[in-house]
Amino acid sequence: MVSFDSKAYSKKLLHLISWSHWFTFFNIIAAILLSSVYLINEVSPTTVTGTIYLVTNWLSHMAFLTFITFVLTVFPLTLIFPRTRFIRASASIIFTIVLLLLLLDAFIFNRLGYHINASSNSQIIDLIAQEIQQDRRMFWFSSLILCLLILTFELVVSNYAWKHLKSLQKTVFARYTVFGLVACFFTSHIMHIIADANLNYDILKQDTVLPVSYPTTAKTLLTKYGLFNQADYLERKTSPLSFSKDIPTYPVIEQQCKGVINKQSVFMVLTKNGLTERQMNQFSQRSDAQTINLTHHIDNALFNDAWFNLLYGLPTIYKQGIVEQQSVPPILMQAIKQQGLSTSLAVISQNVQSIDIPWLSQLFDQQHTINNIADFIFSNKLNDMDTGLHVIYFDDEDSYQFEVFMDALLLGQRYRDAKDIIWISSIGNADQISGLSIKPALLLWPEKRERTISHLTSQMDVSSTLTRHWLNCGKTYQPYTNGTSLLKLKKDRVIANTMTNGIMVFNKDKSVLIDQNGNFQSYSRQLQAPISESSDFPLMIDGVHFIKKFSDLAETEQ
Secondary structure, eight states: OHHHHHHHHHHHHHHHHHHHHHHHHHHHHHHHHHGGGGGTTSOOOSSHHHHHHHHHHHHHHHHHHHHHHIIIIIHHHHHHOOOHHHHHHHHHHHHHHHHHHHHHHHHHHHHHSSOOOGGGHHHHHHHHHHHHHHOHHHHHHHHHHHHHHHHHHHHHHHHHHHHTHHHHHHOSHHHHHHHHHHHHHHHHHHHHHHHHHHTOHHHHTTTTTSTTOOOOOHHHHHHHTTSSOGGGTTTOSSOOOOOSSOOOOOOOOOSOOOOOSTTOOEEEEEESSOOOHHHHHHHHHHOSSEEEEESSEEOOSBHHHHHHHHHHOSOGGGHHHHHTTTOOOOHHHHHHHHTTOEEEEEEEOTTOOOOOOHHHHTTOSEEEEESOHHHHHTTTHHHHOOSEEEEEEEOOSOOHHHHHHHHHHHHHHTTOSSOOEEEEEEOOBSSTGGGGSOOOEEEEETTSOOEEEOSOEETHHHHHHIIIIISOOTTTTGGGSSOOOTTSOOSOOOEEEEETTEEEEEOSSEEEEEETTOOEEEEETTTOSEEOOOOOHHHHHHHHHHHTHHHHHHHHHO
């Protein structure tokens, strides 16, 4: 009796295992077909070896992932609880979930540039939420139909393999298919080893296409996204980042904005040193306007580059190309000129030296270099200024004149019928290390509600905010800047900027520097100190998307 039960158990178990192999085989074919979605938005290889690698890696990698899913899930269940109905139902549900995750991952990869991962949960959730908001009914209807179709496929395949198991075991096509997949597996791995040794970019750029694939390098990804020149992939070791394509032509605006209301001016008061907590509290208390406190403001650029970030609202990588385009003014300055408003730049410095930035000087109608702030305050120049944008920069290490000026400016606002908008912040950094720190800023806006913004903000947000809300341009020119309106900011985001030696990417927890050699260095946002952490490629890709926003827009408009 024991011997009979043992034989029956073994026969039943072998029958289930044989069925599960065929069931997995059909799922391998389904996974390969569905994974073709990954290749839709990818640039085709330019060489024969690259094409061969693409095909062999695609077929073998998806087959391997599907087989591993079987080994880790269905096979253990079969050994532990070999009940026919349970195993067949469980296997169908498991592979339905796996194929749905495959499609979801492909969708995320085509939209964000990376696969499902723990470090980018917020970006992935935001993307799905955005799709739901666009058409809630269609999203859920499509998801339900897709789920039912895949589950139906799994049940049909499961039933077919069970009923036709003996006839399937007699076929020979499956053997040749499996042999071909195994050959593709070894071929693709050998080709990748050779490509890695010889830095064959046409093969290495495919490392991130399929899920759970080879670990890639930052340099390969930056080349893929056009921040390194592919022709110089081998030689480019220490050169600064630059676009592999020409910088897009900066636009000249044509549509008229609604204009400034009640002759309200904007004062940008900028300092060489960061604002202290005491100064922030002091200015807030002395102002009658509503205070918008920016507690996580970022300005990682060097001095000359920081002015470009502030006025153009674009990352530093665009600076040289745009400045060379016959000094096309920023959208903000163009809109100001359209309204017939004035612009002025005053540099307060005891050394009596102006800012040596030629393109910056050309943007302003008036320029002043002042030694003693008393001449600027007591001659009523503040009250006599024409409506427009007035930038005052304090170049001294000592903050005495800066604080005296702010007291006079805020006191004068109390006696004005049309109270002005005042932006207060530091600008520029002496070195890269100081660029890691938070630079708190203050925005005084009479008509807006008082609030504290704890989300990440940057200098690139300032011009976007003023263009949209001060000049009343609405969202018309929003795409031409990487900044976001500070008054509409409701969630955290990734912010990035380029430096001479790489890319600096910021999120709410940390900052990451990716140098021109592709090396990662992470820094704690709280401690401003290096931390040991593995390469965060999704964060880097988000940063690259942020930097390329303007160039991608130009490509779509062509």
